[in-house]
Amino acid sequence: MGIKYLDGNGWSDLTREERYYCAYLYFLVKDDPDRFMEWLSNKADLSFKNWKNWEAGYEVCFYRDYYKWLRKGISIKKSKYSEKRSFDLCFFSEEAIVIIEAKVHEIFESDQVDSFEKDRTDIKKLLYPNAPEILIIALAGERYFAETKKFDEWKMKGIFDEKITWKDLADYANDLENEETAKIFRRANKLRYAADLTDLAE
Numbered sequence: 001m002g003i004k005y006l007d008g009n010g011w012s013d014l015t016r017e018e019r020y021y022c023a024y025l026y027f028l029v030k031d032d033p034d035r036f037m038e039w040l041s042n043k044a045d046l047s048f049k050n051w052k053n054w055e056a057g058y059e060v061c062f063y064r065d066y067y068k069w070l071r072k073g074i075s076i077k078k079s080k081y082s083e084k085r086s087f088d089l090c091f092f093s094e095e096a097i098v099i100i101e102a103k104v105h106e107i108f109e110s111d112q113v114d115s116f117e118k119d120r121t122d123i124k125k126l127l128y129p130n131a132p133e134i135l136i137i138a139l140a141g142e143r144y145f146a147e148t149k150k151f152d153e154w155k156m157k158g159i160f161d162e163k164i165t166w167k168d169l170a171d172y173a174n175d176l177e178n179e180e181t182a183k184i185f186r187r188a189n190k191l192r193y194a195a196d197l198t199d200l201a202e
Helices: 020-031 032-045 062-070 110-127 144-145 150-156 166-175 178-192
Strands: 057-059 087-092 096-102 133-140 162-167
Touching: 020 057, 020 087, 020 166, 020 178, 032 057, 032 150, 032 166, 057 150, 062 096, 087 166, 096 166, 110 133, 110 150, 133 144, 133 178, 144 162, 150 162, 162 166, 166 178
Parallel strands: 096 133, 133 162
Antiparallel strands: 057 087, 087 096
8 A cells, every 4th residue: 555645655665775675585585595595506606505504694794793792802993894894695604604795776886896805805814714715796686787897897806706686586586486575676676777666567
């Protein structure tokens, strides 16, 4: 049911906030992250399909919370790590940390992408000598990846390991017979290039 002061829309019809869409992804996969990670490994042609016992994390403030609980008596403020740094989604296993960085309406900017490269190094240093493999996956709409030249450059430089699209995730949600979430992801897939709300209609 729409709201009068939103011209008959719900807020979910208007939001472009990537955290909204990432929250849907988190709640879709959190109860069976192994299934999702096997799908991701195959979809993105990655090498971890046989790894198990994944845990999903949403809006992960990795450095802040690591220092709070595992570096007793050492303030993160005195370290080189940012307490405000967060990742959209993380998947943790003994063998790896897989970071998914998402865009819906916005794009990946060079400064932000440079910080991903630094994170890969910083996390390995922080967790040495037990550091797992660090993989970084870009998530955005199909058209964005089709039109940007930058992603291939960033992948060649080893900043990103691979990419997936919101359309891919819509297909995954459909496989789970979760049409509500599939619809949300199809919307995210089109949102950047929508001129008005009719462009987002199913």
